[in-house]
Amino acid sequence: MSAVGYARVSTSDQNPEAQTDALRQAGCERIFVDHASGVKASRPQLDAALDYVRAGDVLTVWRLDRLGRSLPHLIEVVQGLGGRGVEFRSLTEEIDTTTPTGRLLFHVAGAFAQFERDLVRERTHAGLAAARARGHVGGRPTVMTPERLRQAERMREDGQTIEQIAGVLGVGRSSVSRALSRVQSPPSS
Template sequence: MNQRIGYARVSTEDQHLDLQRDALQKAGCGIIYEEAASGKSATRPELEQCRKALRSGDTLVVWRLDRLGRSLPDLVQIVADLERSGISFESLTEKIETRSAAGKLVFHVFAALAEFERSLIRERTHAGLAAARARGRSGGRKPKLGEKQVREIKALLRDPEIQVADVARRYGVSRTTLYKHVGVVAPRHS
């Protein structure tokens, strides 16, 4: 038996699910999974339970697209996973559903736009890094230790009486950072 299963989410505990719940019930959802979780949160246990309950032929219904995915690429991935399992998807507010050919087309246009957006971001990032390199700047975090400090540390560590942990503490870095900046030093007990 094909079911219409709803998923409702609010971002904070003080928001209410009533509007979503009413819309999902009106749309024929007999079961509704509900949770209060930030859209940015990767852990949404009720969504996971909902996805486990869905079977081929069922339809996952949400009030609005942003209730399901953390981002457009995330939403596209979730719907693609559902589609591979033979599960339809429907968003009530945007009037998007993937049961019909037209509905699938609309959703795949969304997917193409999401991929296009990712490509543009990637291109802009690479162009920005190339421009920075051309001006002599490199990306990434600044090294924790300067050249002068590395020379001082190397000199200190030549003395077998000085412990690596003491030097690390003195310079406010970890032993791993020392090994990375100073090169391979035989670990000494500290």
């Protein structure tokens, strides 16, 4: 079993030494360090650390927020590690999935993350339903204004292709195609 460390500081001006010292003290033989904001999806050293660890290894961080962009992301990363036989340890929060208590704590955190996602989804659906009930339609406004649609219909009758019409109107082919198909086969009530 090998302890592998991961540290992250938000900017290149910040110093990761406090984290790396704690990781070395915890027995990490190899430490990967990113200089990137936690919200950035691209963290090359995290990717390298995840590629480096093998079954039986323990990925160790100084604090949970150094690893995950969000709680759902953190859960996803740690579950991915677990699926590969790699354990996880956070020094500050004392979460250690090599122990039954650590696994329990992590699963409780995961349950709260899932609960939060479900609540957000529920509120979003309720908000969209309320907006529809008030007559609001979501999404972007169509680029095919009534004038453009009339011009597209005339051009189509003159034998122009969808690509030619789209070029003249300055819109995408799919917008022209969708608009013309709705006119040719109006929705049934």
